[in-house]
Amino acid sequence: MLFGLFLCVGLASGQAVVAQDDPATIGDPDAPNSVPYAFPMSGPFDAAGVDVRNTQEIADWFRSAHADATAEAFRHWDEEEEITAVCATCHSGAGFRDFHGLDGSEAGVVDGPIRPGGVVDCGTCHDARLADVTEVVFPSGLRHPVQGVEASCMTCHQGRTSGEDVAEAVADLDLDTPNPDLSFVNPHYATAAATWLGGYGGSGYHYEGMSYAGRFFHAPPVASCNSCHDPHTLEVAFEPCQTCHLADSPRAIRIARQSYDGSDDTSKGIHSDIEANAATLLDMVKTYAAEVAGAPIIHDGSRYPYFFADANGDGAIDQAANGPTAYEAWTPRSLRAAYNWKLVTADPGNFAHNPIYVLQLLYDSMADLSDPLGVDIDAMGVRR
Known part of the structure; x- marks a missing residue:
């Protein structure tokens, strides 16, 4: 808890901002800083007496997946004692700041080394300095404009590949x-921004x-990640949805009067159509x-690379x-279908982020x- 506390405590009277990266700036409230710390101007002091103005936000964050220091997302590299550079951007706060140059390093690359154990x-x-990040580059090469905290969300929830990677892999093959x-x-995982x-x-x-739906604009009040997701708990606020949708949960919301999964049941949410079609695929x-x-x-789905051989067809993975x-034994046809299936199912909020796409x-x-199946x-x- 202290880790979160010292990263985000609200500054009280008589406290100074201390730059994380340069000890020489201690006591200088005007010094540039990357991650602010708060300390009394003089001591000794009682830690319990430090005025923390955002206690609830800290507690909410501390209980979220972003702060779970025991999760595989943050412990995967423990044995190597260094997070792979290409992974560090999203699997460590230090790696994120390194990638965007918020720590004073070159932007666009993780110089490292980034040690495991850090969190978002x-x-x-x-x-x-996140305000200086004005665009995020997606795996497809798209340079999407962002403002403020959008850079954090879209950097880490864009996935690692694009349809172009698949097209390049299967080009000119039978x-x-x-x-x-x-x-x-x-x-990859949690590909909400890509969806x-x-x-x-x-x-x-x-x-x-074929033509494809573009960015899902939804409605003006819900035009950003923070419009729906609490930035600290990461939970979805359902009440705003009920302004326009009559449903008892996000998954029960339906956006169309037709069935997409062949069931002709339009009483259920669009989530059910997507889930059924994904299972069929x-x-x-x-x-x-x-x-x-x-x-x-x-x-x-519990282990990489997710698809395994079963040469004798006995229903057990070959060892x-x-x-x-x-x-x-991938063919171009099966690879591109499996890729789309994984992309869709990697985003559990696909029904809200872009159901048509x-x-x-x-x-x-x-x-x-x-x-080829004759169906x-x-x-x-x-x-x-």
Whole structure:
């Protein structure tokens, strides 16, 4: 708790801002600083007597996933004793400041070394110099303009890859021929910003000749991440939704009068249509792998690279001396469908962030697989 306290305490009378990076500035309230600390101007003092004006915000943050120092997201690199540079930007507050140059280093690269154990701390979102970050570059190459704390959200929730990475990997290859040089392209986790920007952000694999919904503007009062998510607890405030939507939870909100999953049930939220179509697509990927590629596949979302070989089709992951055998019979057709499936399901809030875009990705992926599988996509009743 002290860690959060000293990062974000409100300054009381008789206290000075102390720069984190330069001890020589202690006692100088006008010194530039990256992460402010608060200390009395003189001592001795009683810590319990320090006036903390944002106690509730600190407590909310401390209980959030961003502050969970025991989570795999922050402990994964313990044995290496250094976070991989490409990962450090989002898996450590120090890495984030390094990447954006908020610590005085070159922007756009993590110089490191960044030690594990840090979290998404207060300075990740409250550093005064974050105002100087005016755009965030997405994996597709898109340079999206941002203001203030948007830079924090969009830097770390954009994913690691884009549809262009998939297109490049499968270029000029036969669609239905397994290629051992292909490996799964992982969009990563919690890809909310990628979903939100839709086709404009280019996160999904876009099939030739198809158009895709762009950024989901929703409504003016909910035009930013903090419009819906409490910045400290990360919880979603549902009350504003009820201004326009009659529902008892975010997942129960429906945005269309038609069914997308073939059920013709429009009494449920759009989340159910997306979830059903995602399940159907994964089943089709598995069927395609067994019947077309001739190499059964098993999905295990708890371990990387998520898709594993099942050569004898017994429903168990093949094992090698070094552990589970990764799936190595990808075809261009199965790889791009699996990528879109993973992108959609990697964002648990996809139904709110950009439902139309994710439904389009799911439908086009199913339609593409239906041809070699001999399935009538229209007879399935699913819609784009």
